[in-house]
Amino acid sequence: MTAPLLRVEHLAVSFGELRVLEDVDLAVPKGQAVGIVGPNGAGKSTLLSAVSGVERASAGTVRLAGRDVTRVSAAERCRLGIGRSFQIPRPFVDLTVFENALVGAERGAGLRGGHARELALRSLEVTGLLPLANKSAGALPLLARKRLELARALATAPEVLLLDEIAGGLTEGEAEELVATVLSLKESGLTILWIEHVVKALVQVVDRLVCLASGRIRADGDPHEVLAGAEVAEVYLGGAAA
Ligand SMILES: Nc1ncnc2c1ncn2[C@@H]1O[C@H](COP(=O)(O)OP(=O)(O)OP(=O)(O)O)[C@@H](O)[C@H]1O
Numbered sequence: 753m754t755a756p757l758l759r760v761e762h763l764a765v766s767f768g769e770l771r772v773l774e775d776v777d778l779a780v781p782k783g784q785a786v787g788i789v790g791p792n793g794a795g796k797s798t799l800l801s802a803v804s805g806v807e808r809a810s811a812g813t814v815r816l817a818g819r820d821v822t823r824v825s826a827a828e829r830c831r832l833g834i835g836r837s838f839q840i841p842r843p844f845v846d847l848t849v850f851e852n853a854l855v856g857a858e859r860g861a862g863l864r865g866g867h868a869r870e871l872a873l874r875s876l877e878v879t880g881l882l883p884l885a886n887k888s889a890g891a892l893p894l895l896a897r898k899r900l901e902l903a904r905a906l907a908t909a910p911e912v913l914l915l916d917e918i919a920g921g922l923t924e925g926e927a928e929e930l931v932a933t934v935l936s937l938k939e940s941g942l943t944i945l946w947i948e949h950v951v952k953a954l955v956q957v958v959d960r961l962v963c964l965a966s967g968r969i970r971a972d973g974d975p976h977e978v979l980a981g982a983e984v985a986e987v988y989l990g991g992a993a994a
Pocket residue numbers: 767770772790791792793794795796797798799
């Protein structure tokens with residue numbers, strides 16, 4: 753069997769005395785889309801940060817295609833193929849939509865000139881932002897800002913795409929549009945790890961669902977089985993189904 757594209761083993765992250773993740777194991781095969789759910793403060797964003805290199809692991813390992821990247825910087829992990837969107841979109845507000853994507857292609861994917869421009873344009877096309885390419889990023893409404901966050905991550909040419917709550921704050925119709933985009937990315941073969949409170953959006957895309965609570969994985973498997981399971985009910989309802 754080939755190694756999973758992303759493998760996290762015995763991962764722990766602490767902020768001072770606060771242990772946010774403990775003994776997290778997760779293996780994601782190439783092409784799989786995995787959803788992550790869990791209550792506020794469960795450690796979901798911290799898990800993406802430890803995978804992308806924004807936060808340091810206090811124990812355990814992160815491997816990309818078999819290579820140990822645990823001590824590799826976030827910028828280098830991005831160049832190796834770990835792309836990430838952030839929960840709160842932070843575009844460069846003084847740049848245009850296209851220039852924002854170009855930064856991803858140049859700094860994240862390490863491309864130059866025409867190759868960088870081509871990838872930036874493709875990421876805008878995939879996310880439906882091409883008509884807004886010359887608009888100032890600072891003037892975008894929420895859905896377009898979420899799309900730009902996705903476009904910027906795609907412009908880094910990821911092998912693994914980490915998405916942090918891209919549907920939050922959107923109307924149902926807007927969330928549907930974003931789901932269609934992520935689904936097309938999955939169908940094109942991209943490996944995806946997606947945190948989302950909007951579970952309805954998540955289950956339309958993911959092959960597998962992981963439930964994280966108090967820094968530990970409580971359930972991992974078929975999305976519908978995980979959602980119907982006692983662990984998820986216990987985590988969200990405090991043991992009502994136990
Ligand atoms: N840089 C940090 N320094 C200190 N504590 C932090 C830091 N980042 C996160 N935390 C704490 O770690 C815990 C987990 O936070 P995290 O954002 O990973 O949770 P989450 O599951 O993504 O929550 P939410 O669904 O609300 O986004 C929280 O108690 C949070 O306050």
